[in-house]
Amino acid sequence: MSLLKLEHVGRRFGALQALKDISLAVEPGELRAVIGPNGAGKTTLFNLISGFFPPTEGQIIFDGQPITAVSPNELVRRGIIRTFQITQVFLSLSVYENVRVAVETAMGLQLRPWISRATRAKVDEKVDELLQVTRIADKADRIVGEMSHGDQRVVEIGIALSRHPRLLLLDEPTAGMGDEETHHMTDLIRRLNKDQGITMLFVEHDMAIVFGIADRITVLDNGTFLAEGTAAEISANPRVQSAYLGTAIEETAA
Numbered sequence: 001m002s003l004l005k006l007e008h009v010g011r012r013f014g015a016l017q018a019l020k021d022i023s024l025a026v027e028p029g030e031l032r033a034v035i036g037p038n039g040a041g042k043t044t045l046f047n048l049i050s051g052f053f054p055p056t057e058g059q060i061i062f063d064g065q066p067i068t069a070v071s072p073n074e075l076v077r078r079g080i081i082r083t084f085q086i087t088q089v090f091l092s093l094s095v096y097e098n099v100r101v102a103v104e105t106a107m108g109l110q111l112r113p114w115i116s117r118a119t120r121a122k123v124d125e126k127v128d129e130l131l132q133v134t135r136i137a138d139k140a141d142r143i144v145g146e147m148s149h150g151d152q153r154v155v156e157i158g159i160a161l162s163r164h165p166r167l168l169l170l171d172e173p174t175a176g177m178g179d180e181e182t183h184h185m186t187d188l189i190r191r192l193n194k195d196q197g198i199t200m201l202f203v204e205h206d207m208a209i210v211f212g213i214a215d216r217i218t219v220l221d222n223g224t225f226l227a228e229g230t231a232a233e234i235s236a237n238p239r240v241q242s243a244y245l246g247t248a249i250e251e252t253a254a
């Protein structure tokens with residue numbers, strides 16, 4: 001069974017049809033990229049899946065259940081995690097403290113005046129695990145507000161992981177990053193998908209990343225579904241080339 005399904009989904013904003021008749025299915029364990037030119041509807045698609053607003057047409061199904069009218073908070077509980085949606089990065093706190101607060105919140109401990117030693121040990125263990133997975137343990141004591149943009153986004157992902165995502169939505173995960181940070185983020189996405197089995201949907205403008213790591217790629221154009229397939233299929237698709245990619249693909253292949 002597909003983890004996520006969109007059936008003829010559309011979204012209007014007044015007279016503007018931002019998305020029209022989008023149907024797609026994401027399988028468990030998939031790493032799916034969503035690409036398209038500016039204004040194609042990628043962010044709108046993420047907003048619909050994460051419950052930020054409902055579709056005006058069609059149906060969204062997650063894990064076999066319709067979620068079209070489910071609130072964002074309930075979707076987080078069910079495992080649809082979008083980085084900015086749950087991100088409460090406290091800039092004045094350290095990486096460790098940020099991840100600890102996230103883990104405590106995910107465990108329902110934030111309002112408890114007192115935490116037992118056993119529970120504290122469990123929290124510490126989970127925080128350590130997340131710092132290891134995201135490979136940011138060596139910066140655990142750094143104040144987040146003083147870190148680079150790339151490191152802050154890695155902390156965001158650590159926080160997202162504390163929620164046990166079943167579907168992780170990443171909106172331009174490498175935007176504004178230098179080469180080294182981009183490499184770290186790309187490697188993290190790949191490891192979370194391949195080693196931890198987290199199903200992911202990511203919007204990305206950097207075609208080298210998209211073609212390098214995505215299992216499948218969905219292409220939107222002007223609010224409509226243009227194509228879907230593997231990197232090889234998409235790069236060979238004449239409709240995609242003429243609508244959008246052309247030179248970007250040639251540059252990536254060169």
Ligand SMILES: Nc1ncnc2c1ncn2[C@@H]1O[C@H](COP(=O)(O)OP(=O)(O)OP(=O)(O)O)[C@@H](O)[C@H]1O
Binds near residue numbers: 036040
């Ligand atoms: N809340 C909104 N109210 C009105 N119009 C909106 C809203 N959100 C998006 N739109 C419009 O919907 C269309 C699709 O926008 P969207 O942001 O989803 O595209 P995108 O593919 O994410 O673009 P980009 O790559 O530039 O981020 C655009 O015409 C945009 O102006």
